[in-house]
Amino acid sequence: MTKKHTLYFSATLIFLALVCLSISAWIRKPDPKKPNIVLFFIDDLGYGDLSCTGAMGYTTPNLDRMAAEGSRFTNFLAAQAVCSASRASLLTGCYPNRIGISGALGPNSPIGLNPAEETLAELLKEQGYATGIFGKWHLGNKQAFLPLQQGFDEYYGVPYSHDMWPHHPDQARAQYPPLFLIEGNQPAKEVKTLDDASELTPTFTERALSFIRNHKKEPFFLYIPHPLPHVPLAASARFRGKSQRGLFGDVLMELDWSVGQVMQELKQQGIDKNTLVIFISDNGPWLNYGDHAGSAGGFREGKGTSFEGGHRVPCLVRWPGVVPAGRVSNKLLTTMDILPTVAKLCGARLPKQTIDGVDWLALLKGDDSMTPRDHFFYYYRKNSLEAVRQGDWKLVFAHPGRTYEGFLPGQGGKPGPNTENHAFPMALYNLQRDPGERYDVREQNPDIIRKLEKLAEEARTDLGDDIQNRTGRNVRAAGIVDTTK
Structure with a gap:
């Protein structure tokens, strides 16, 4: 072999070696790390209960900072203005009446979220996510319905609302069984007193922080459905008496602290910039509890109604470098829309059965030209269609329903009166000009x-309507167990 051939052969080998190294590096290059998801779901928090939405007598600096560092969505609706139904919607992306869930399930209820429904936790678990819930479940307290059977790896919390409790100030509730915190599938500790209840927020916060530390090297879905400020109110000694708003303000200051602790832990573990944090509420305030209830922020009525005060809730979303900071969006969104959006973000599939949520990932990332949702149906009671909305227009159908108006609210943790069967007439509202739903403009807009x-x-046709005695074509049954065994 000549010197010229030797040099040519050596150069060829070097070239091939470089190509192989490049291919090898390309093959070994890891995929971008999947984002972590932290989802706060607060119980009975009204639209006006954050200082960035007008609260007075206390401040929520961590949530205000979250709004400043992320985006605030001002037209965000709970799928139904009541506990279990709203939670079913969040985790399945469905109208709760589509999947047979309504109202607030009691501790002796034989029904719960059907295990055949696919939850957000199950979809993310398929993608390698660790999944944990610390707080209130309220989708069935029988073991077949508990979180570990619905896609979660870890659970510590209360199985239903902590007012379903024999020690509630309303003595009519004395028939309820003892309330236990649940660890995994087993009762762990009884909540016997309000002092016990005062430790719910700090306990669930510490569990959430531990979950972050334990799973910081893998993608995780952390669901924190705090039971408070649902009554009965209780704040730990650290926050009791700190606000000018009484016990309600103390509770909100502690919830704000909880959010701050989680945000701080994400930063300390170096995963803050790879974590999407969402903060929302399950429905509006329980207004007849007076000084123990929150504020609907000027919207009409509250929890348990199909007016905006029942459905319109705070929504804050933060993800540094991805979700625009300091933005306020008034696009119509709902709890049902969380599942398809997070699923798309995390590379997960959608449930095999029909869902009602829409994907708003592009809007989340800053495309304000996007209008993800055109309309919304306000269902309540078992399956009654009480209103329909499209854009800024909302048509309320004649229906019997709850009203707090005209009743003196309660004090000190005891509820004031209200009526569940007020006859609401048909009315048309333009929410752009009349968000308080005060002026019926039907005659002007046939x-x-x-x-x-x-x-x-x-x-x-799709979902049914009890007011018209109609069954929907595409509704599915809730899960059911035999409670006699």
Whole structure:
């Protein structure tokens, strides 16, 4: 071999070696780390209960900072204005009446979230996510329905609302069984007193921090459904008496502290910039509890109603470098839309059965030209269609329902009166000009009424309507167990 051939051969070997190294490096290059998801779901928190949405007598600096560092969505609706239904919607992406869940399930209820429904936790678990829930479940307290059977690896919390409790100030609740915290699938500790209840927020916070530390090297889904400020209110000694708003303000200051602790832990573990944090509420405030209730922020009525005060809740979203900071968006969104959005973000599939949520990932990342959701159906009671909304227009159908208006609210943890069977007439509201739903403009807008009635008819065909004694074509059954065994 000549010197010229030797040099050519050596150069060829070097070139091939470089190509192989490049291919090897490309093959070994890891995929970008999947984002962590932290989801706060606060119980009975009204639209006006954060200082960034107008609260007075206390401040929520950590949540205000979250809003400043992320985006605030001002037109975000709970799927139903009541505990179990709202939670079912969040985890399945469905109208709760589609999957047979309504109201607030009691401790002796034979039904719960059907294990055949696919939850967000199950979808993320398929993608290698660690999944944990610390707080209130309220989708069935029988073992077949508990979180470990619904896609979660870890659970510590209360199985239902902590007012379903023999020690509630309302003595009519004395028939309830003892309330236990649940660890995994087993009762762990009885909540006997309000002092016990005062440790719920700090205990669930510490469990959440431990979960972050234990799973910081893998993607995780952390669900923190705090039971407070649902009554009965209780704040730990550290926060008791700290606000000018009484016990309610103390509780909100402690919840704000909890959010701050989680955000701080994410930073300390070096995963803050790879974590999407969402903060929302399950429904509006329980207004007849007076000084122990929050504020609907000027919207009409509250929890348990199909007016905006029942459905419109705070929504803060933070993800540094991805979700625009300091943005306020008024696009219509709902709890149902969390599942398809997070699923797409994390590379997960959607549930095999029909869901009602829409993907708003592009909007989340800053595309304000996007309008993810066009309309929304306000269902309540078992399966009654009480209103329909499209854009800024909302048509309320004649229905019996809860009203707090005209009743003196309660004090000191005891509820004031209200009525569950007030006769609401049909009315049309323009929420752009009349967010308080005070001025019926039906006579001026017959075309709008026809358009909304057509949408409502589609909903009745699909989901049913108890007011019209109609069963929907596409509803599914809740899970059920034999409680006699």
